[in-house]
Amino acid sequence: MNYESMPNRNIMCIDMKSFYASAIAMLEGLDIFKDPIAVIGNFNQPGSVVLAASPAMKERFKIKTGNRLFEIPKHPDIKLFEPKMNFFLQMSMTITELIANYVPIDAIHVYSVDESFADLTGTEKLWGTAEETAKEIQRAILDQLNVPSAVGMGPNMLMAKLALDLEAKKTGFARWTYDDVQTKLWRVHPLSEMWGIGKQMERNLNNMGIYTVGGLANADLESLEKRFGVMGSQLFYHAWGIDYSKLGEPLVKNPSLSFGKGQMLMRDYHNRQDISVVLLEMCEDVMKRARDNGFVGRTISLGLSYSQKAMTKGFHRSRTIDVPTNETLVMYKICMDLLDEHFAGEPARQLSVRISNLEQEHSIQLDLFDERKPQRQIIGHTMDAIRNRFGATSILRAVSYTKAGTAIKRDRLVGGHLA
Structure with missing residues (x-):
């Protein structure tokens, strides 16, 4: 492979180690390196997931991200916290602002709440070599915010990300070039x-x-x-380590637009009726986004993962319809059909719904055999307008007020966790 014409810039991918735990440690005056800390999704759920764990928690008690609350031993040294998502988001923005002290803001691409890319090309006259600049940014974040980090560097976004994931998360820093593709990748x-x-x-x-x-x-x-x-x-x-993505663009360019929603259930849902409640809420949310953006779709997908106790694998199935739609109840009916065909009766723990194969809403043709279709479309947009003005829970379907409903509880969350 001839790399001479390939992108060859100084791209940094920086990841905040145990970000939630580090942020909590700073807020509570703890030492992220010495204190065993775990951030738990919800104290009221014994099966709630560990979102982050400090190095001491991992080393001393073998508790890491993905463990459950009930697996954490009772020990006086262990410090448990629920997430504070608004604070975490503010910390993330503060870190981005700190990186912007070294590179222009348009040279930064925030990949997630705890991970960002930055193009260090051209900063040599200000801060030294790109490698020196990256390490200085790491030191500044640690000194000012007490958040440790790992950095991967490469000639493009992909190589920087691979250097981070495959080496730097163990060593703290790694720089890969095209010469490393065959020996490392x-x-x-x-x-x-x-x-x-x-x-x-x-x-x-x-x-x-x-x-x-x-x-x-x-x-x-x-x-x-x-x-x-x-x-x-x-x-x-x-x-081959080749990637033409530019900062601000996704690493993978996917031309097929879609709208979807996934949800980890806070308890096992054992029967069709309870699952149907959550599916209706999720279909409502997905189709609202489709309507807000002016799209209709033909392909509807349903995914279901069972509890760890189940003996059956989950499923993901799709169905394509002849007439594109953005009606909630049309999507819901197809999801229920797919559920009835593939549900094994085991306790469900995770659901996902998606509509794809999209086209502009104005492309819908009139249906002479469905006289109420225009009325249903008006009702859908009217409900959307009420929610956009007064909040997501200002108008709900009755099922959301049952024990199986999750919309009201999740409205108080940020990113699925406590604000």
Whole structure:
């Protein structure tokens, strides 16, 4: 592969280590390196997930992100906190402002609440080499906010992200160049260890005889494109460390717009009736977003994951309809049909719904056999207008007031957690 014409800038990807725990430590005057700290989603739920754990919590008590509240031992040294999402978001913005002291704000791309990219190209005359600047930013964040970080650097956003995930999160800092692709990237396995490859794609690639990133890079490009379309080409070039994304753009360009919502349930939902309540609330939210943006869609998807106690794997199924829609009850009916076809009766713990295959709303043709369709559309937009003005819970369907409903409780959350 000839890299001479490929992007070759000084891109930094910085990740705040145990961000929620670090932020809480600063707020409470604790030492993130010495005190065993865990941030729990909800104290009232024994099965609530650990959102972040300090190094001492991981080392001394073997508790890390993803553990459950009931797994945490009773020990006087352990300090537990519920999330303070508004404070975490403010901390994230403060960190971004601090990075902006070293590079222009338009050279920063906030990837998530605890991770950002920054283009350090051209800062050499101000702060020294790009590597020195990156380490100085790390020191400044630690000194001023007491938040430790890890930094990956590379010639493009992808390589910086890979350097972070595959090396810097263990060592604190790593810089990869195109020369490192074959020696560091190609040896990565299983494939899901590489950013951008999930478990399902890993299984698909394994079925083609591809088990390492090196095997992916040396696979037949035409076969990958035939099997996966544009994604196959993207996977091939990513395996060579090639990425043309610019700051401010997503690392993966996905031309197919869609609207979706996923929800982790705070308890097991055992029956169809309770699951249907949450599905109706989720369909309402997704279709409101579609209407607000002026879209209708043809493909409706439902995903369901079972509790850890279940003996059955979850499912993800889709159905495409002839007439595009943004009506809540149309989406809900199809989701319920999919649920009835594939639900195994095991306790459900996670749901997702999505509408895709979109087109502009004004493209809908009149249906001579459905005289009430215009009325339903007016009702939908009217309900949206009320919610936009007075809040998401200002008008709800009656099922949201039942024990199975989650809309009222979740309205008080930020990012799914306590504000």
